[in-house]
Every structure is written in structure tokens, then in C-alpha cells.
Amino acid sequence: xxxxxxxxxxxxxxxxxxxxxxxxxxxxxxxxxxxxxxxxxxxxxxxxxxxxxxxxxxxxxxxxxxxxxxxxxxxxxxxxxxxxxxxxxxxxxxxxxxxxxxxxxxxxxxxxxxxxxxxxxxxxxxxxxxxxxxxxxxxxxxxxxxxxxxxxxxxxxxxxxxxxxxxxxxxxxxxxxxxxxxxxxxxxxxxxxxxxxxxxxxxxxxxxxxxxxxxxxxxxxxxxxxxxxxxxxxxxxxxxxxxxxxxxxxxxxxxxxxxxxxxxxxxxxxxxxxxxxxxxxxxxxxxxxxxxxxxxxxxxxxxxxxxxxxxxxxxxxxxxxxxxxxxxxxx
Amino acid sequence: xxxxxxxxxxxxxxxxxxxxxxxxxxxxxxxxxxxxxxxxxxxxxxxxxxxxxxxxxxxxxxxxxxxxxxxxxxxxxxxxxxxxxxxxxxxxxxxxxxxxxxxxxxxxxxxxxxxxxxxxxxxxxxxxxxxxxxxxxxxxxxxxxxxxxxxxxxxxxxxxxxxxxxxxxxxxxxxxxxxxxxxxxxxxxxxxxxxxxxxxxxxxxxxxxxxxxxxxxxxxxxxxxxxxxxxxxxxxxxxxxxxxxxxxxxxxxxxxxxxxxxxxxxxxxxxxxxxxxxxxxxxxxxxxxxxxxxxxxxxxxxxxxxxxxxxxxxxxxxxxxxxxxxxxxxxxxxxxxxxxxxxxxxxxxxxxxxxxxxxxxxxxxxxxxxxxxxxxxxxxxxxxxxxxxxxxxxxxxxxxxxxxxxxxxxxxxxxxxxxxxxxxxxxxxxxxxxxxxxxxxxxxxxxxxxxxxxxxxxxxxxxxxxxxxxxxxxxxxxxxxx
Numbered sequence: 001x002x003x004x005x006x007x008x009x010x011x012x013x014x015x016x017x018x019x020x021x022x023x024x025x026x027x028x029x030x031x032x033x034x035x036x037x038x039x040x041x042x043x044x045x046x047x048x049x050x051x052x053x054x055x056x057x058x059x060x061x062x063x064x065x066x067x068x069x070x071x072x073x074x075x076x077x078x079x080x081x082x083x084x085x086x087x088x089x090x091x092x093x094x095x096x097x098x099x100x101x102x103x104x105x106x107x108x109x110x111x112x113x114x115x116x117x118x119x120x121x122x123x124x125x126x127x128x129x130x131x132x133x134x135x136x137x138x139x140x141x142x143x144x145x146x147x148x149x150x151x152x153x154x155x156x157x158x159x160x161x162x163x164x165x166x167x168x169x170x171x172x173x174x175x176x177x178x179x180x181x182x183x184x185x186x187x188x189x190x191x192x193x194x195x196x197x198x199x200x201x202x203x204x205x206x207x208x209x210x211x212x213x214x215x216x217x218x219x220x221x222x223x224x225x226x227x228x229x230x231x232x233x234x235x236x237x238x239x240x241x242x243x244x245x246x247x248x249x250x251x252x253x254x255x256x257x258x259x260x261x262x263x264x265x266x267x268x269x270x271x272x273x274x275x276x277x278x279x280x281x282x283x284x285x286x287x288x289x290x291x292x293x294x295x296x297x298x299x300x301x302x303x304x305x306x307x308x309x310x311x312x313x314x315x316x317x318x319x320x321x322x323x324x325x326x327x328x329x330x331x
Numbered sequence: 332x333x334x335x336x337x338x339x340x341x342x343x344x345x346x347x348x349x350x351x352x353x354x355x356x357x358x359x360x361x362x363x364x365x366x367x368x369x370x371x372x373x374x375x376x377x378x379x380x381x382x383x384x385x386x387x388x389x390x391x392x393x394x395x396x397x398x399x400x401x402x403x404x405x406x407x408x409x410x411x412x413x414x415x416x417x418x419x420x421x422x423x424x425x426x427x428x429x430x431x432x433x434x435x436x437x438x439x440x441x442x443x444x445x446x447x448x449x450x451x452x453x454x455x456x457x458x459x460x461x462x463x464x465x466x467x468x469x470x471x472x473x474x475x476x477x478x479x480x481x482x483x484x485x486x487x488x489x490x491x492x493x494x495x496x497x498x499x500x501x502x503x504x505x506x507x508x509x510x511x512x513x514x515x516x517x518x519x520x521x522x523x524x525x526x527x528x529x530x531x532x533x534x535x536x537x538x539x540x541x542x543x544x545x546x547x548x549x550x551x552x553x554x555x556x557x558x559x560x561x562x563x564x565x566x567x568x569x570x571x572x573x574x575x576x577x578x579x580x581x582x583x584x585x586x587x588x589x590x591x592x593x594x595x596x597x598x599x600x601x602x603x604x605x606x607x608x609x610x611x612x613x614x615x616x617x618x619x620x621x622x623x624x625x626x627x628x629x630x631x632x633x634x635x636x637x638x639x640x641x642x643x644x645x646x647x648x649x650x651x652x653x654x655x656x657x658x659x660x661x662x663x664x665x666x667x668x669x670x671x672x673x674x675x676x677x678x679x680x681x682x683x684x685x686x687x688x689x690x691x692x693x694x695x696x697x698x699x700x701x702x703x704x705x706x707x708x709x710x711x712x713x714x715x716x717x718x719x720x721x722x723x724x725x726x727x728x729x730x731x732x733x734x735x736x737x738x739x740x741x742x743x744x745x746x747x748x749x750x751x752x753x754x755x756x757x758x759x760x761x762x763x764x765x766x767x768x769x770x771x772x773x774x775x776x777x778x779x780x781x782x783x784x785x786x787x788x789x790x791x792x793x794x795x796x797x798x799x800x801x802x803x804x805x806x807x808x809x810x811x812x813x
């Protein structure tokens with residue numbers, strides 16, 4: 001049954017070869033093959049196979065079967081249609097990849113090549129995984145889209161396991177071959193790619209920091225001094241009536257015992273007093289990090305480094321507020 | 332007189348029962364117990380449930396509990412008249428639970444003006460100063476006197492500045508007249524302006540000056556006391572007899588030693604006869620007893636004080652901006668009366684503006700307020716200019732021409748805009764860190780602050796209190812303990 005199916009598809013392939021004009025580049029032929037075969041092998045997928053975009057970046061190292069030379073093989077001697085049939089009888093199309101007949105050829109190829117690579121470099125010294133460079137690998141969904149194959153999660157994780165092991169090779173001895181191979185499985189953007197510009201202390205000794213919270217935004221400048229604070233031209237006690245707000249405005253300095261080492265002046269706008277005070281927390285912490293980058297862990301423990309992303313939730317149609325529903329009425 | 336029902340019962344107590352029953356039958360009343368004074372109450376038949384008419388359609392018959400409760404709650408005892416106000420205005424000057432500070436030294440006549448005191452907390456002597464200050468209402472309910480064992484003040488930089496002024500007045504013996512120095516205290520809210528005024532008054536008391544203090548300008552202008560036009564005055568001025576009588580009483584209590592020991596040297600023109608050779612105390616007592624004569628008595632007292640050989644005068648007012656605008660009083664033409672047309676304010680303002688001098692020398696002190704101050708653009712501008720003159724002489728603000736100018740106030744305070752140093756502003760700013768440390772150690776020794784007072788703690792509180800604002804410092808370290 002299967003063999004009959006195959007022979008039919010080979011027939012069709014041959015027919016398409018014959019109908020095309022001769023001078024064709026190898027790649028289009030390849031693509032034609034790729035287009036046809038999965039369609040016949042798939043059972044119940046109604047979606048159109050998406051190859052167009054992905055094929056560009058994921059060029060498989062295929063080498064097609066050599067061309068059929070009708071003249072050399074006894075075609076010229078007998079001639080006519082009968083001779084062609086003889087050739088076809090002896091014709092055997094060999095797929096480029098040995099895993100061509102498996103369900104997930106690309107994935108199998110990838111897995112095998114990575115395994116082979118690992119076997120090759122297994123003896124190289126490694127570093128513990130915690131010290132290995134941080135890499136964002138492609139997610140399984142991205143990989144599925146890339147290969148256009150229904151890769152199972154577990155298999156994919158096995159492959160990731162190999163990749164992580166490869167990543168643990170000592171960076172000084174990392175072969176170029178491995179680097180190139182891993183490139184295929186990395187995301188386009190890696191962590192640490194975008195590095196913020198390092199803050200600078202200007203000629204007057206000021207370090208600037210910007211912070212936001214809710215709808216407030218604050219800019220703080222920190223200079224060395226003895227603990228004077230001026231916000232929007234007012235003193236801390238004039239600007240914030242609540243003691244809690246005053247403390248949270250200078251919390252970054254207070255938590256690191258730097259309140260009497262720096263003078264602070266800041267501009268705040270937008271939002272209410274809580275938002276302004278907590279926007280100042282972030283701004284002051286960032287400005288302090290410019291002066292003393294080593295304080296980052298301490299500031300993170302004090303909760304001054306991370307921007308609080310919460311905002312007022314929008315009102316939705318059909319709701320009284322963001323989530324509240326109108327009172328239920330029987331009729 | 333016994334109630335009528337009682338009498339009726341008596342009348343029915345006759346032997347003739349038949350007559351009584353006949354009356355009862357005739358009146359259609361049921362038989363009642365004879366000798367009772369309480370009214371008869373018939374048991375009413377219990378209403379059957381569900382017999383009430385159905386609520387009308389479309390009418391809400393919502394029976395909220397609130398209205399029923401309000402009727403039931405109305406049985407509490409009301410506070411007596413004036414009780415709440417008395418509680419609100421009560422001045423508490425000691426706290427028996429606070430610890431005694433052993434190192435606290437008292438201010439005295441000798442050391443009150445010395446510069447050695449700078450940055451120290453000094454106690455106010457009980458018998459001489461505290462009573463007098465209490466008599467002139469210098470303590471305010473909002474100040475934290477009730478937290479400590481006894482009243483004490485921090486001799487901050489500005490207080491030393493004030494002490495220097497007192498010494499300057501006392502030391503000036505050039506020519507006939509002694510010096511008159513006029514100062515306006517300005518600064519942030521809770522920065523200690525009223526307390527500095529109090530310190531000035533206590534210095535005056537200790538140095539045996541004659542102290543006249545108008546404790547709150549608002550009380551003079553807010554039309555809570557009676558007023559009357561002053562005869563033979565043009566433009567019309569208004570006296571406040573009750574207030575002036577009260578002020579005379581305060582003056583008498585605060586300066587009793589001087590008043591008792593001094594005899595009249597002039598002959599005051601008063602309607603009420605004074606015995607010859609009377610003391611000033613008797614003069615003041617006349618004004619206190621007869622409010623309608625209080626203003627002439629005040630004028631006579633002032634004349635006495637202007638005689639040579641009398642002590643220097645400390646003239647003080649708190650809440651100056653109330654005195655720099657229209658008062659709440661209305662004239663006969665239903666026009667607002669300017670505060671400067673009230674005789675007491677006029678008297679003060681004449682001396683503040685330098686129009687009149689204090690013949691025996693003295694200090695005129697006026698404290699502004701930031702929490703209870705109606706807008707007085709002219710005063711604010713003049714103070715701003717004077718502060719700019721002290722700090723940044725090349726950047727002096729200009730009058731905004733779109734603001735209404737109160738010409739009388741501008742005229743009064745025009746000395747602030749000139750280079751003369753007689754009228755000036757004392758900027759009451761934040762404490763220095765040393766002063767903050769001194770006061771915080773005092774808090775700690777009083778047992779109000781349970782924390783070791785070290786440099787880090789002091790500077791942290793100093794920053795949180797808005798760069799050493801003393802009121803905020805007290806709030807953050809003593810009152811808002813968690």
C-alpha cells in the first residue's frame with residue numbers, strides 16, 4: 001500500500017520535472033519537491049503549508065539527486081517510449097537526508113547533527129551551568145514555526161539539553177563550529193543585548209535619575225552634600241504633608257544610610273502625592289546608582305530598583321467600573 | 332401646689348360613694364383607683380398583624396433606621412456652654428509623666444542675653460517668666476508645651492540674634508533717646524515664629540522691660556468684640572472697649588512689679604477720679620474696671636511709659652497679616668473698617684512703621700503666620716523684598732502691577748524696601764544640625780524619644796523634617812512615634 005503511494009508520488013515528481021523547462025536553478029526544484037511531498041504525506045491538515053518565509057532562513061543542506069540522463073542509459077539505442085519506460089523502471093530517487101522518510105525530517109536532522117557535534121566536542125573542558133553565558137533559546141513554538149514540523153515538547157527539550165551542554169563548554173575553547181551550530185537555536189534578541197547607557201556625573205557633580213510610578217514622573221539630581229532635599233523648589237516637609245510620603249521619597253537614601261551624604265533636588269509632575277513620592281523613590285535610586293553602582297543589590301533589597309508597572313485598570317463597556325458589573329435585576 | 336389630679340382624688344374621697352359613682356357613670360369613665368396621682372392609661376387592644384393597609388402603589392415606604400435612631404440618640408448630656416472652647420484653648424505647660432531633665436539650666440536676668448547659650452535648651456523660670464507669659468497669652472495650644480515636664484526653649488541662632496538686638500537697645504545711651512528696633516519674623520510653617528516671639532517676650536520680662544503683647548491679631552479684627560467710634564478723631568477711629576480692658580488686665584498681670592512700684596508723674600485727663608499720688612497699677616485697674624474708660628487709660632499709661640527714666644518697651648503682635656487688611660467691622664456707612672483704623676492696631680502699626688518712636692527705647696516685634704494668614708499681598712511682597720535684600724541683593728522682586736495694592740499697608744512697611752536697618756525681617760529658617768541635636772537630646776532626656784541620639788539619626792530626622800524645621804522635627808521624632 002505504502003509502496004504504491006510512493007511510486008505514485010515519484011511518478012508525479014517525474015512528470016513535474018519533465019514539464020518544467022530545462023534551465024532551472026536547483027533551489028526551485030528543491031522547493032517544488034518539498035512542496036509536494038509533505039502534502040501527500042500529511043493526513044488531515046487542511047491548512048496551507050507555510051514555507052515561503054521560513055524557507056529563506058532555514059535552508060536545509062540538500063543536495064538533490066543527480067539528473068537523469070536519458071541519452072546515456074540505453075535510451076538512444078532503443079529509442080521511443082519503450083526505452084524511457086525501461087529507464088524509469090531502474091530509476092531510484094535518493095533523498096538528500098537520511099531522515100527523509102521520518103515524520104519530522106528537519107528536527108531529526110537537527111537532533112542528529114547536534115548529537116554528533118556533542119560527541120565530537122565532549123572532551124572539551126566545561127564550566128558549571130550557572131557560570132555559562134546566558135542564552136535565550138528559541139521556544140518550542142518558534143522552533144515549530146521555523147521547521148514547520150509538529151515537534152513534540154519532550155523531544156525538543158532533549159535537544160535543548162544538548163544545546164545547554166554545548167553552551168557549557170569553556171568559552172576560551174569554544175569551537176567556532178559549535179558557535180555556528182548554536183546560532184540556529186538562539187532567539188534573535190539575547191538578554192544583555194540592549195545595554196542602558198551608563199549614567200554620568202556631570203561637571204557639577206550631579207547624577208540624574210528618572211523614575212515613574214502610576215501617572216507621576218520624577219527627575220532627581222543627586223550631589224554630594226549633607227542631606228538637603230528640595231522638591232519642585234519646596235522643602236520636603238512643605239511638599240509632602242504625610243511623613244510616610246517623605247520617607248518613601250528619600251527611601252533609597254535612607255535604606256542605604258546615605259541620607260546625610262547627598263543633597264537632592266528633584267522635579268515631579270503628574271499624579272497624586274503617593275505616586276509622586278514613589279516616582280521619586282525610583283528616580284533617587286537610579287541617581288544614587290550612578291554615584292555608587294555597588295549599591296545595586298542593597299537597593300534591590302530595599303525595593304527601589306524595579307519600576308512598579310501597575311496602573312489604573314481601564315473601564316470596560318458593560319461594566320460599571322473596571323470589573324464591577326451592574327447589579328443583577330430579576331426582570 | 333399639688334397637681335390637679337391629686338385634688339380631684341381628694342374631692343372624690345367622700346363618704347357618698349353613690350354620688351361619686353353617679354358622677355362616674357355620668358361622665359362615662361371607668362372606675363379608677365381613688366388615691367393615685369398618675370394618669371389613667373387604658374390598655375389598647377393589640378393590633379392584628381397584617382391589618383395595615385397595603386402600601387400605596389408607586390410610593391416608597393422605606394423605613395430607614397437612621398431617622399428612628401436619631402430620635403433615640405438624643406438623650407446625651409450636652410457640654411456646658413463654653414466648655415468645648417475652654418478645652419480647645421486650654422494651655423497645658425507640664426507633663427508629670429515626662430522625665431525631669433537634670434542638665435536643664437534656667438534662663439536668668441544675667442545669662443539671657445549671653446551668646447554662650449547658642450544651641451542650648453534653656454528652661455524658663457517658673458515664677459518670673461512663665462506666669463507672665465501665661466498672662467499675656469503667649470503660649471499657644473498648638474505648641475508642644477504639654478509634652479514636657481516644664482517649659483523650656485531652644486536658644487537657636489535667631490533667638491541669639493534677638494538677644495543681640497535687646498542688648499543693642501539697652502546699650503544705646505547716645506543722646507536723649509534710646510534706640511527703637513523693629514522686626515518682622517517670617518518663615519515657613521511650623522518653623523517657630525510664635526515661639527521665637529515668646530522667647531523675645533521672655534527676654535523682655537527677664538530684663539525688666541515693659542511688655543505689651545497683642546497675642547493674636549485675629550482676635551482684634553474679627554468683630555467678636557464691641558467697638559465704638561473714638562470721639563474727636565478724623566478720620567474716624569474705633570475703640571474696642573472690652574478688648575482693651577482685657578488687654579489692660581493682661582498688662583497689669585504681666586508687669587505688676589513695675590506698675591505697683593511706680594507712681595503717676597503726669598495728670599491724666601480721665602472722667603473717673605484718681606486719688607493723687609496713685610500708682611500706675613491703680614490707673615490700670617480703673618481701665619480694667621470701666622471698659623468705657625479703657626482706651627483713655629491705655630493712652631494715659633502710654634504717656635506714663637514715655638516719661639524719661641521708664642523701662643524700655645517690648646511691643647509684640649502675632650498673626651500680623653490680620654492687621655494688614657480690612658477688618659470684619661463695618662462703619663456707620665456699612666463700609667468695611669480698615670484694621671489700621673482700630674485704635675489698638677493703629678497704635679501698634681504706628682510704632683512698627685516708625686512713625687512714632689519709643690522714647691525709652693525698645694523693640695517692636697511682629698510675627699507672621701503661615702497657617703492662619705489671610706492674603707495680604709502688600710505684606711507678603713514687602714517681606715519677600717526684605718528677604719531678597721538680605722540674601723540676593725541683585726535679584727529683588729518687582730511688584731506685580733495686576734495685583735491690588737493696599738496703599739496703607741505699603742506706606743506702613745515702606746521701610747522694609749529701603750536700606751534702613753531699623754525695620755527688617757528676621758528669617759526664621761531651619762535649625763542647624765547642632766541645634767537639632769541639642770533639641771533631640773532634650774527630647775530623649777525627657778523620655779519622649781526612645782532612640783540613641785547619634786549623628787546619623789539626627790541628620791535623618793533633620794532631612795525628613797524639611798531641613799530642620801523645628802515643628803516638623805518635633806512631629807517626626809516625638810509626636811508621630813509608631
